Amino acid sequence: NAGVTQTPKFRVLKTGQSMTLLCAQDMNHEYMYWYRQDPGMGLRLIHYSVGEGTTAKGEVPDGYNVSRLKKQNFLLGLESAAPSQTSVYFCASSRTGNQPQHFGDGTRLSIL
Amino acid sequence: QQQVKQSPQSLIVQKGGIPIINCAYENTAFDYFPWYQQFPGKGPALLIAIRPDVSEKKEGRFTISFNKSAKQFSLHIMDSQPGDSATYFCARGNFNKFYFGSGTKLNVKP
Numbered sequence: 001n002a003g004v005t006q007t008p009k010f011r012v013l014k015t016g017q018s019m020t021l022l023c024a025q026d027m028n029h030e031y032m033y034w035y036r037q038d039p040g041m042g043l044r045l046i047h048y049s050v051g052e053g054t055t056a057k058g059e060v061p062d063g064y065n066v067s068r069l070k071k072q073n074f075l076l077g078l079e080s081a082a083p084s085q086t087s088v089y090f091c092a093s094s095r096t097g098n099q100p101q102h103f104g105d106g107t108r109l110s111i112l
Numbered sequence: 113q114q115q116v117k118q119s120p121q122s123l124i125v126q127k128g129g130i131p132i133i134n135c136a137y138e139n140t141a142f143d144y145f146p147w148y149q150q151f152p153g154k155g156p157a158l159l160i161a162i163r164p165d166v167s168e169k170k171e172g173r174f175t176i177s178f179n180k181s182a183k184q185f186s187l188h189i190m191d192s193q194p195g196d197s198a199t200y201f202c203a204r205g206n207f208n209k210f211y212f213g214s215g216t217k218l219n220v221k222p
Contacts, residue, residue, distance in 0.1 A: 041214055042212040043201065043203075045211075097205075097206070097209075098143070100146060106153075
């Protein structure tokens with residue numbers, strides 16, 4: 001029972017490069033979320049999805065794009081990476097919006 | 113805009129002690145208050161959650177107290193153990209969005 005799986009686990013990018021983070025869940029959850037975690041700031045919501053084919057902005061969406069083409073997958077893209085995007089990124093999913101969120105183990109991203 | 117204020121930032125207790133972590137919120141348009149536990153290198157895991165129509169909820173050694181009039185909720189860990197050493201996050205959410213506190217790093221000394 002994998003739950004929420006994030007790939008890659010670590011990545012180092014140069015400023016201006018692009019990349020995509022993949023999140024996959026096997027719990028048939030409708031809702032999926034992308035957060036970033038920075039020291040002393042808790043978790044901040046980047047984008048979320050309430051179902052296949054839908055996406056919406058969260059608290060800190062600038063510089064990121066997302067897609068939910070399949071129910072089980074939620075992709076987070078960085079078009080032109082900036083050092084301010086150095087962070088740990090967590091994906092989460094939940095059955096509905098008012099249900100517990102299940103988190104992956106994160107992607108540690110460094111941008112030089 | 114900070115939706116949840118969590119304190120303290122860090123906490124050290126001896127084994128068997130009762131650490132207390134507090135969270136305060138402003139906006140009342142939320143109806144779900146979960147607590148998450150996070151170990152280094154791992155994602156947050158749901159510990160316990162409460163809805164505002166309940167003043168207290170216990171699960172094992174973990175208790176949430178909710179004070180709706182004061183807009184505060186707290187996590188108590190009874191008989192704390194070294195294995196409880198982790199970072200704890202409170203959160204508040206409704207429907208689509210959750211807002212997390214900044215976290216409390218708990219160290220339980222043997």
